[in-house]
Amino acid sequence: MLYSVPLPGTASASETPAHRFPTARAGLTACAPPDITTVYGAFQYRLARDPERLTMGRRPVLQAGDAATPTKPRLGAYEWLTYREINEITRELGAGLAKMVRQGKEPGRVVIYAPTSREWTLCMLACYAQGLQVVTAYDTLGADGVLHAMNETGAQIVFAHASQLPLLLRVAPRMASVHSVVYYADACGASPEARDAASRLARTHAVATVDDARRVGRAWPRDAHVAHGSDVALVMYTSGSTGAPRGAVVAHGGLLAVCGAIEQLVPAAVDRDADRVLSYLPLAHVLAFFVETYCLYAGLAIGYGTPRTLADTGEASGLGDLRALRPAVMLGVPLVWAGLRSAILRQVAQRPRVVQWVFHAAVEAKAWLAARGLPAGLLDRVVFRKTRAATGGRLKFAITGGAQISGALHKFVSAAVCPLLQGYGLTEASGLVAVQLPGDATRGNVGAPMPCVEIKLIDAPGSNYFARDGCGEICLRGPTVFRGYLGEENCLEGDGWLRTGDVGRWVEGGRLAVVDRLRNLVKLANGEFVALEALEAAYAAAARVALVCVVADARMRRPCAIVSLDQDCPADPVDPDRVLALLLDAARAAGLPPQHMLAAVCIDPEPWTPENGMLTAASKLRRAAISQRNESRLMNVFKEMERRGERLCDKD
Incomplete structure (x- = not known):
């Protein structure tokens, strides 16, 4: 199978030909069908067709965790919202947020400073219902990081979890443009420290709960004011592994071009009526954000979890998120898969030596069968039954991204849990750039270019990588490529190519392998x-x-x-x-x-x-x-x- 095709006449002595997904040879995907170009438009598309469809499930807290002994909270079964209910909430909340935005100060930006949750997505949709822009801030950011995001973007409102209020109180004198704080708490309510911080913060800023903001929206209703595809959706801050993070300016149209490309690749692999997707990675990161956007468009049920509650607690009724949701699709970074492997191996090490030998032999056997497209149902039913059950038993495939994963770890997870597909994405490209397709059991590559981008590799002579060898710096072009960093609008080459700083190589079938980053190459x-x-x-x-x-x-x-x-x-x-x-x-x-x-x-x-x-x-x-x-x-x-x-x- 061909995973990409070179475009004739695009090569040079220092560049490989530009490659595209085979179906995109004549033109790149620029939207989600039929002509959906905004995130809120994607939600409205599904709302119009399936208003009673369930999604955005969360688990009620039956018993809070103990801070002194750090036990996990005990959670109940997932509770869901319909698209109709989501529409009502986001229209009210959006009108409330719009009422808080001071007129004449454009653009209206809202910083979401909260963990991944139903409330995060509701706030995002509420913003987009009124044409407001979202600024993402990881909930783990300290004072300097969140201040940088607020002040550089000129945001007027911060949407936060109650646990963030004490930090916001400390930095309040340095918040240059923020005048309002909207917050929410989980089922356990706000802590005494959070309530005290809210009271003191209210002396200098407008402070409201989500329910307060919705009441404002009901009192001052507004028609939806949806942005255009070319308008800014996100100022998304990179995670800042070196130096201060930069705010990537991402348009609605770029995100929906990614959704349209996914729609071409995965429909046969998912059941929209039955399959669920687990959301627990930071929504402030583009990987989780574009997947959530696609799920809202496609009608795939999203269930929220946390890294802390993924696994079972071991207590009565203490199911972890994985077994409570039983997802069909899960995202993760190599650190997540490494932790899962360690947990499985600890269990295997407690079994008799012959059982350990059978388990490891089965991993190798299943990898051999998968590489040849042969079924391994017997191994799944006999050897891997418990490891698959620990993740809910319904995983069809998982996607790994964010960093390179070792071949050994990739092989282990694919055998013991479910097929693991490697992807490659960038905030600067609105999310996904390349991904392995369901059924591709190869390792050491990130699969096919998405139908929304074209990719070429150019010489990196200082690092000894040359296009003549099918290797070089990865460059991207297409409707998903961002418009630049905040305050740095000219980040692209003259003909629209983005130089990523990553090193790639073309491998068998037109797949892309990511070798490393230029800045991480050392002589x-x-x-x-x-x-x-x-x-x-x-x-x-x-x-x-x-x-x-x-x-x-x-x-x-x-x-x-x-x-x-x-x-x-x-x-x-x-x-x-x-x-x-x-x-x-x-x-x-x-x-x-x-x-x-x-x-x-x-x-x-x-x-x-x-x-x-x-x-x-x-x-x-x-x-x-x-x-x-x-x-x-x-x-x-x-x-x-x-x-x-x-x-x-x-x-x-």
Whole structure:
């Protein structure tokens, strides 16, 4: 099967031909059928056809978690809204928000500073019902991050979860344009600290609950004021792995072009009437946002969860979100799949040795069968029945994105849980750029270009990648490509191409493989280039390892690494040499060359999370922060490498 076709006459000495999905050879997809070009228009399209269709389910809290012992809350069964009910809520809330926007200050922007939830999406739709623009801010952002988003965009309103109110109170004197705060609480209500913060914040700003804002909307009703496809939908801040985040200006039309492209690729793989999609990744990230937009358009039921409540609690009636929702589709980043693999392997390790052997042999057997398009139903029913049941038992496929995933982890999840499809996306391209199609069991690639973009690879001579070898920097063009960053409108080449900074390679069938990022390519002392993200994906497949931060520079003959272990594995008694041996086993299994084998490691005893600043909100490594926190450990590693001749001595 061909996954992309080159366009004749588009190649040059320094560029590969532009590739498109085969059905897009004559023209790129520019909207969702029939001619839907806005996010609210996508919602209205489904509302007009299925007003009583259920979606946007959430679970009531039956018993709150205990902050002292950090037990998980006990949640009830999913409760749903119809499209008709959503329309009523968003029209009222939208009118209320519009009433709060001061006239003459354009554009009207609302910062959503909240975790993924039903309320997040209701606020988004309410904004779009009145032509307001949404500014996204990860709920894990600290004071400086959310202030940057508010002040740079000139937003007038912040929509927040009650737990964010104490932080907003602290930064209130520095909020240059925000004059109103609208907040909501979960079924447990606002905490005493949140209520106190709301009261004190009300001395200087207009503060309202969602119910208050809806009452304003009922008192001052407004007709819908829907934007055009060319109008701005989002100012979406990148997660900021290096330096301050930048606000990507994304148009409605770009998001709906992605939806139209998905509509061409997946309908045969989903049942709109029965299948459910789990939403738990940050909606402030483009991956979750465009999937939610497509689900609203297509009528796929969205059920909300949280990373904390995905798995069962182990208590009576303590089903996790996965088993309570029983989704057909799930999104995740490699960190999620690595955690799932670790949990499965811990269970397998408690079984008799012969059962362990059968399990691992079955993983290999199923991968072999899948690569040849052969059925593996017997293995699913006998060997993987429990692992599939733990995720609800109905997963048809899952999609991984956000970072590279190792072949070993990809193979494991595809065998033990469900087919795992790798995708590649960018905020700057309104979401999805390329994805593996259902039924594609290959690994090490991100599949076909979406029908809404064309892709070419250009020379990156400083990193030794050349188009003549079918490799180079990935460049995109099409209706999904953004209009620029806030305050930086000229980000595209003269003919409309976006240079992504990612390195790609064309592989069998016209699939795209993402090799690394240009800024993460490092030349070693022997002249060999090291792709940091690719190495980290390979090494993260090692047993007992959660994340790996590879460290390399021009003084090293081989790289070293800082390692974060599985949280269920205590760090103090672990021998770094033993961890290094496990990592090297993973490297050999991945076929890494000798010069890419780690020379040494150090172990960070604390987990890496967005909350402690070691990861971005999108679960990407913050290399500088990790290296700084482990500076003394790295210095000891460097000294040992210099003693063995693996690293040149530092110059004075």
